[in-house]
Each structure stands twice: as C-alpha cells, then as structure tokens.
Amino acid sequence: MTRFTPGELEAARDRLVPDVVADGLEVLFCGINPGLLTAARGHHFARPGNRFWPVLHRSGFTPRLLKPSEQRELLAYGLGITNVVARATARADELSAEEYREGGRILTAKVERLRPRWLAVVGVTAYRTAFGERKAAVGPQQRTIGSSRVWVLPNPSGLNAHWTAATMAEEFARLRTAAGVPAAGDVTADPTP
Template identity: 75%
Template structure:
C-alpha cells in the first residue's frame, strides 16, 4: 500500500478509526488517539515506526506479526483496540487535558459496556490525565473498573525512545501471562469513580 500524500494526511485531521471490540474480550488495548496515518487507512497503529504490532508478536499475544490491515484478526485472540480520544491528530501532545479527561470518562463507560477482563492503556502520561491518577506507573494498577483490571503499558510510538521493542515486549508479556492466568479483579472501593 503506498504511503498517503501530505494532502491526504492533512485531510485526515480530526478523523476517526472504528474500534475493534466485542463483549468479554480478554484484553482491550487502548491507544491514546489515532494518528493521521490511522485515520487515512482506517487501521489502528498504522504509522510506520509504531511498534504495537511487532510487540504483540514478541510478547506472545499473537503467533505472528499482524499487519495493521489485519486488525480484525485480534478478535479471534480475545483482543481488541480502542482509544482514549477518538479524533486523529499528528501527535498525541496536540490533545489538551480536558479532552483526555473526557475521553477517560467515555472509556470507563465503554469498558463497563464491553466488560473486558483487562483494559491495557498504552501510554502512562495519557492514563494519568484520563484517569486522574498522577502517580500511576507502568504495570498493573490498583484501580479497577468493576471486574476489569487495568494495566498501563509503554506507548509503542516510535517517538518513545525510552523503550525498545524488546523491553516493551517484556512488559506486554507480563500482562499476557496474567491475562491467561486470572481474570480482572474487583476490590471493594476501587472501582470507577
């Protein structure tokens, strides 16, 4: 597939990408928001250099590396994709805190409706803002959304130079192991606000 032209990318600003979801998933991955490339193609994590698809394979979530155009295959593995904020931007830092907070509210409602075992937010900074958890760190969170556990993963963007594909795969692999061993958990008083 040829790369989109600069004009096509500009026209994709504020566009949307359909969620890949179903009720009762094992893990619902949640990006920050779609890239312009994703809005043009209609495929999540489509920007060249994004490491989401290679990391899914390296961590054992998928038996082979899927292309963004194969995103619907995730459902057969009990996986799905959504975003905190639905609208596409060139960079996630174009989103303001109020937009992330509103996206977090909508995500909590979506999670309550779909009831995945785990919600995996890919990006700790976005999670901190969207969920009003300023001290959150990568990994399993104490907060749950009903019976859905929450895990914060490193952002797979190529711009996130602090993490290599291999080190990201280790963290994603920790979630994969837990997701196959135990369901999300519900702790008294720790559900959604």
C-alpha cells in the same frame, strides 16, 4: 503501501478509526489517539515506526506478526483495540487535558459495557491525565472499571526511545501472563526490525 500526500493526511485530521471490540475480551488495548496516517489508512497503529504489532507478536499475544490491516483478527485471540481520545491528530500533544479527561469518561463507559478482563492503556502519560492518576507507573493498577482490571503499558510509538522493542515485549508478556492468556505460536523469532 499507499503513500499519502500532505493534503490527504491533513484531510484525515479529526477522523475516527473504528474500534475493534467485542463483549468479554481478554484484553482491550487502548491507544492514546489515532495519528493522521493511522486515520488515513483506517487501521490502528498503522504508522510504520509504531512498534505495537511487532511487540504484540513478540510478547506472545499473536501467533504471527499481524499487519494493521489485519486488526480484526485480534478478536479471534480475545483481544481488541480502542483509544482514549477518538479523533485523529498529527501529534498527541495537540490534545487538551479536558479531551483526555472526557476520553477517560467515555472509555470507562465503554469498558463497563464491554467487560474485558483487562484494559491495557498504552501510554502512562495518557493514563495519568485521562484518569487523574498523577503517580501511575507502567504495570498493573489498583483501579478497576467494573470487573475489568487495568494495566498501563509503555507507548509503542517510535518516539518513545525509553523503551526498546524487547523491553516493551517483556512488559506486554507480563500482562499476557497475568491475564492467563497462553503464548501463541513461536515468540522466539524477533519480528522487530
């Protein structure tokens, strides 16, 4: 695994990580914004402490634990990844409320164009701010974007101590079931360290 110097990480600030998308996905996962390590590596959810990839597998969305560098394989499962805010920062709290709102407008247009069955925003605070839904909670939302339904998932960042990998996987699996996506592979093994 490539190690980056502080200068190399800082050079990744404001860098964009390309979306992994296609028309008509089953679920389009939406992160808050890329972190510096993710931007430096060029792959979504690339920070080692981020639990997105293990939880995605454990919940039955993927038949095996994918590495961030294998993110394009998601398309074969009808899954994709984008972000509320495209630019990379060291911490999500560096983003302004206006950036979140503008990100929500851009995300709405993207979802209207791509027409996924479900938009899954990972991070309730990001969802609340981007869409002006101050009382939103984790789970399915009343809001739709065109024909796309919306589900808010817990943030898989290692900083989110309120959710364990197991409880996150349960919530991801609830979405998978609601989306009608059959469990892929052996989800009984726990790939989470």
